[in-house]
Amino acid sequence: MFYTRTTCRLCDSPDVSIAFKMPSMPPVDNYRLPGDAEIVLPAFPMDLYMCQACGHAQLLDVVDPDILFGNYIYTSSSSPDLDEHFGKYVEVVLRFLNQPKALKVLDVGSNDGLLLGKFKAFGHSVLGVDASEAVAKIARNHGIETHVGYLNKATAAQVTAKYGKFDLVTANNVFSHADNLQEFARAVETLMTDNATFVFEVSYLKDLVDKSVIDYVYHEHLCHHSIKPLKQFLELCGLKLVNVDRVATKGGSIRCYAVKKSSPAAELPVVQAMITEELETGLYDLANFKKLAKQVEQIKAELHLICKDVIQRQGQIALYGAAATATVLNYMLDINQYGSLIIDDNPVRQQRLSPGFMLPVLPASALLEHHVKTVIISAWRFADLIVERNKEFLDQGGVFVIPFPAIRIIKK
Ligand SMILES: [Zn+2]
Structure with missing residues (x-):
């Protein structure tokens, strides 16, 4: 039902140290109706670690995704905040891409197609990829073609064989959920045309630390991204990080824009500026997490x-x-x-x-x-x-x- 990896998810270094100890818990979103067969699930460890080589903060205990996501019932459209967020998201991303032509857009973790529906409304052609057949069905009923599966090498091959490559690949929050993130990122790269952009939104480690959003650490969130390790990781996977927006969702997130390594698009100054800020504020110093643990212990006692x-x-x-x-x-x-x-x-x-x-x-x-x-x-x-x-x-x-x-x- 779960396994514990021993190396960093981004750079494969075995030099990973514990950053924040969490009690073991059952899957934290497992709110079930009485009598549901899966109402009782075991508790799984979920300590937060930091790679001493690249700085990536991550969970090493990986719960079977079918247990965490297999039967999820919540749809994007049931969240009014998300509807508004995606509305702005589409405007900002299209402005950044600044391309007058109709784009082919692929969304990974497309849920009920809320985001893709907004791209479609601007005349772009869209395809969703989602692991849940239940939400894919809802998306199809809304006219959003959806391929069911987790994004990996095989899924990417199936999708490109059937639909070709895409000008824009989006992935929101799912980029924190995949254990084999290298395969995920490489799969995205194969789905992209030469001039395509990959846009993904993930919660930001710096906000987690600065705003004490420690309750955002749980089994589903295997990765707590920050710019320094991400930039290096994307390069390893044939991609180049060119821009980052900071957004308010999930207690503080980053929206990252990457292109193929071969693309002439240049890295904007914001990328290096954010890395400098991360280093200067000691984001990769485990003392920050010790301080947070002390804060939690004091609150708990009181x-x-x-x-x-x-x-x-x-x-x-x-x-x-x-x-x-x-x-x-x-x-x-x-x-x-x-x-x-x-x-x-x-x-x-x-x-x-x-x-x-x-x-x-x-x-x-x-x-x-x-x-x-x-x-x-x-x-x-x-x-x-x-x-x-x-x-x-x-x-x-x-x-x-x-x-x-x-x-x-x-x-x-
Ligand atoms: Zn690492």
């Missing part, structure tokens, strides 16, 4: 005192947020044991049970129904929105505890 006191006085605590990152935070701070239920505003998540601890996920109305007085906001990045939405809970004497990046108590 939070446990609060929880024990609340349980003694009120008998129950609710946790707010039924998402992958919330699961990571609950495990990392070891607070599942205090929770009696989880609140989430997304109806798709409600009535499900949380991974591992099987806490029921209920709508916010359950807070008043169950006479909950204290709520820990596991989805801390959305704390302001959650507090705003639950004024009635505060009016009735409820208390919100925001655990991260430092404990804050919100009450009336």
Whole structure:
């Protein structure tokens, strides 16, 4: 079900050191309906390592992707944020490419075709590649041709034989998910015409460290990219990194533009500027991660005192947020044991049970129904929105505890 690799995913160096220790967890997005056959999955290790040769931050424990992605049910279109994000994405990328002709666009990890639909609306021809037959079917129903499979050498050969090469290949977040990233990048290279551009968006290690977005470390995110190792890695795979945009998604991401090594397109100054900044701010210094671990330990100790006191006085605590990152935070701070239920505003998540601890996920109305007085906001990045939405809970004497990046108590 999982294996542990011993070398860096990008440069093959065996010189990898632990950067941040995480507790083992079951797949963190495994929120299932009661009675589901896969409701109980084992816990897998998910420590974060850093390659001492190239600087790439990564997980070495690789869970079988069929367990993590085989049956996923969430579609891009169900996220209103993503719809807007992709709208801007298409505008920015087309402006960068600055080509008046209709392009052939391939999106890897195309999900229900939300992004490709936007390229199509501009008159470009599109093809999706996605591992899930279920979402591919939805995409096809929306008129987005989709090839089912993980991107590897064989898939790339099948796709080029049937559809030819592409002017633009996009991959959003999936470039953090592939274990065999060298094969993935080389497969992308074979799918590209000589003047093609490969655009991929991934979360940025520097934002993870600077903004303490440590709950973004989980099994699915095998790679936590930064520019220095990426540039070297892409060259190894026949590609050249020419531009990087910083974007706000996922707590801080980078949108990278690469061309074939043989392309005359030149690297823009931003690439070297970002590498210089990474080095000057000590991004590749393990001390940064030690500091983060200390911060987590302090919060954990303080939070446990609060929880024990609340349980003694009120008998129950609710946790707010039924998402992958919330699961990571609950495990990392070891607070599942205090929770009696989880609140989430997304109806798709409600009535499900949380991974591992099987806490029921209920709508916010359950807070008043169950006479909950204290709520820990596991989805801390959305704390302001959650507090705003639950004024009635505060009016009735409820208390919100925001655990991260430092404990804050919100009450009336
Ligand atoms: Zn490396």
